[in-house]
Amino acid sequence: MKLILLGPPGAGKGTQAKILTDRYNIPQISTGDILRAAVKDKTAMGIKAKEFMDSGALVPDEVVVGIVSDRLLDPDCTAGFILDGFPRTVPQAEALAATLSRMGRDLDKVISLEVDPEALVERLTGRRTCRECGAGYHISFDPPQKDGVCNLCGGELFHRDDDNEETIRKRLDVYLQQTAPLISFYERAGILSSLDGLRSIAEVEQEIQHLLQA
Ligand code: AP5
Ligand code: MG
Ligand code: ZN
Numbered sequence: 001m002k003l004i005l006l007g008p009p010g011a012g013k014g015t016q017a018k019i020l021t022d023r024y025n026i027p028q029i030s031t032g033d034i035l036r037a038a039v040k041d042k043t044a045m046g047i048k049a050k051e052f053m054d055s056g057a058l059v060p061d062e063v064v065v066g067i068v069s070d071r072l073l074d075p076d077c078t079a080g081f082i083l084d085g086f087p088r089t090v091p092q093a094e095a096l097a098a099t100l101s102r103m104g105r106d107l108d109k110v111i112s113l114e115v116d117p118e119a120l121v122e123r124l125t126g127r128r129t130c131r132e133c134g135a136g137y138h139i140s141f142d143p144p145q146k147d148g149v150c151n152l153c154g155g156e157l158f159h160r161d162d163d164n165e166e167t168i169r170k171r172l173d174v175y176l177q178q179t180a181p182l183i184s185f186y187e188r189a190g191i192l193s194s195l196d197g198l199r200s201i202a203e204v205e206q207e208i209q210h211l212l213q214a
Contacts, residue, residue: 002108003081004087005017005085006113007197008117008172010123011197026077026080029072035053039053061089065095109212110189126140127160129158131158133155142201
């Protein structure tokens, strides 16, 4: 299965991608996670990406296109993959189509998680992520058993630098201007399914399951 999860910041792309990864045993390719790892390791790419990410802007297309094109060649992508947070601009979507076509592959589905922007601020200010294994939580909607500690590995939970209200609003604007046009891009390609991302994590999971079996 070759899938894109599309949606604004906080729509639940990462949450649902992790569930699908476990169910189908195919990798989650999150450009946000890959970039954050590069920032943490202070690689040349990470140092360059950090200022874009901290301000809520997009990292230049050529950087993320390069990351994903390389990642798709890894053997664990043979059975399929879930793209989370990529593509995010029309040029990225076009570059992805060209890369997949060179590989003789194409996308099965694009699932757009639709959420009212006002709900996203609360989701993102309450998000916590495990420093060790990357598991995601929410202080009200999906709290860990013990405050600040990951259920799965005991790692420390952290709050992302870009999850403050000012940067969240900027990320939402960027989504509306640069990423939302991908909805009609994939609608025209005939592979878009949209769903209401405001429902609970379990309900969204079921709906995605339903779409994938259709
Ligand atoms: P990225 O890491 O992709 O961030 P984002 O798109 O802003 O999305 P988020 O990770 O914030 O949200 P999500 O949809 O994954 O939500 P989650 O499941 O965690 O990108 C970060 C930055 O990197 C960008 O700003 C940019 O600078 C750069 N970048 C990345 N990719 C790029 C690209 N392709 N091109 C250029 N630049 C790029 O859920 C959020 C919270 O809500 C969690 O706490 C979760 O527990 C909770 N939650 C989830 N679902 C539900 C639900 N149904 N009900 C209640 N709570 C829920
Ligand atoms: Mg995410
Ligand atoms: Zn963990």
